[in-house]
Amino acid sequence: ADLRAFVLGLPKAELHLHIEGSLEPELLFELARRNGIALPYATVEALRAAYAFGDLQSFLDLYYAGARVLITERDFYDMTMAYMRRAQADGVAHAEIMFDPQTHTGRGVAIETVFAGIARALREAQASTGVSGYLILSFLRHLSEEQAFATLAAALPLREQYGDLWIGIGLDSAERGNPPEKFARVFAHCKALGFRLVAHAGEEGPAAYVRDALDLLQVERIDHGVRSEEDPALLQRLVDAQIPLTVCPLSNLKLRVLRDLRDHNLARLLRGGVMVTVNSDDPAYFGGYVADNYIACAQALGLSRQELAALARNSIEASFLPWEQKEKLL
Numbered sequence: 637a638d639l640r641a642f643v644l645g646l647p648k649a650e651l652h653l654h655i656e657g658s659l660e661p662e663l664l665f666e667l668a669r670r671n672g673i674a675l676p677y678a679t680v681e682a683l684r685a686a687y688a689f690g691d692l693q694s695f696l697d698l699y700y701a702g703a704r705v706l707i708t709e710r711d712f713y714d715m716t717m718a719y720m721r722r723a724q725a726d727g728v729a730h731a732e733i734m735f736d737p738q739t740h741t742g743r744g745v746a747i748e749t750v751f752a753g754i755a756r757a758l759r760e761a762q763a764s765t766g767v768s769g770y771l772i773l774s775f776l777r778h779l780s781e782e783q784a785f786a787t788l789a790a791a792l793p794l795r796e797q798y799g800d801l802w803i804g805i806g807l808d809s810a811e812r813g814n815p816p817e818k819f820a821r822v823f824a825h826c827k828a829l830g831f832r833l834v835a836h837a838g839e840e841g842p843a844a845y846v847r848d849a850l851d852l853l854q855v856e857r858i859d860h861g862v863r864s865e866e867d868p869a870l871l872q873r874l875v876d877a878q879i880p881l882t883v884c885p886l887s888n889l890k891l892r893v894l895r896d897l898r899d900h901n902l903a904r905l906l907r908g909g910v911m912v913t914v915n916s917d918d919p920a921y922f923g924g925y926v927a928d929n930y931i932a933c934a935q936a937l938g939l940s941r942q943e944l945a946a947l948a949r950n951s952i953e954a955s956f957l958p959w960e961q962k963e964k965l966l
């Protein structure tokens with residue numbers, strides 16, 4: 637039978653998705669027009685043509701520039717609702733969505749506006765489609781730990797209103813030169829507050845950053861982590877402790893973490909007993925949503941249907957859902 641139909645039919649959780657990275661060029665242009673913001677591209681096609689990246693930083697430059705069209709509560713709502721519709725179409729039962737408040741507060745957008753728009757879309761989507769959503773507030777690692785503490789302080793009063801959705805803390809942006817150690821104190825504080833913890837590590841940075849994210853930040857999941865293979869002892873630890881990796885194959889390809897999807901270590905990690913999951917990262921920029929990532933890997937790496945089902949099952953198991961809800965999806 638048809639590979640896409642099979643992948644769409646697997647109950648899946650998406651665990652590594654930056655909501656700002658789901659902003660498609662068409663909506664980006666519409667929001668720019670609505671908000672009277674001039675864009676350095678004449679057309680949607682010209683913008684899309686600029687999505688050719690040499691590394692993580694060349695992507696981040698366009699990703700942060702694109703986010704400047706997000707101004708009002710309605711903008712954040714529209715962006716999030718568009719993603720939730722795509723997720724439902726891909727057979728996603730649950731999404732754990734990262735957002736970068738500092739990208740917006742740094743431009744004068746109130747953190748209340750960011751939370752309100754995203755949360756309204758998640759609640760409406762859950763009611764109308766049944767797809768559930770959690771939020772992971774992510775600190776930008778190119779900024780200081782002091783700025784992360786200030787962002788946390790600004791967000792904490794909103795926990796009362798959004799605590800059912802905002803369950804976690806993450807760490808993203810430029811990895812090299814911004815090691816986990818830089819955020820050890822703020823992560824310890826977030827852990828004490830009862831947040832679930834994740835961090836990007838081992839995407840462009842070395843395996844040592846994955847180890848340090850586990851030991852110094854006490855994270856429960858690693859976002860990416862594909863370079864963990866470079867340290868056999870670390871790899872064994874990931875297997876033994878069943879620490880989930882949220883792998884994003886099309887992202888790795890577009891950001892030239894590898895040259896060809898056939899060189900991706902996803903299949904090797906899975907067959908070696910690592911708790912790997914497949915995710916889309918920034919689907920508007922990398923040319924595919926989560927089902928596209930499963931399909932591209934099935935084709936490039938020769939994954940069997942059993943292996944695709946195992947990846948989907950891993951995504952449910954590695955989610956932060958309460959076990960009664962996981963059970964219903966497994």
Ligand code: ADE
Nearest residue numbers: 654808809810836917918
């Ligand atoms: N922010 C959005 N996508 C990211 C990625 N793949 N790595 C680090 N920071 C990001």
Ligand code: ZN
Nearest residue numbers: 654808859917
């Ligand atoms: Zn990411």
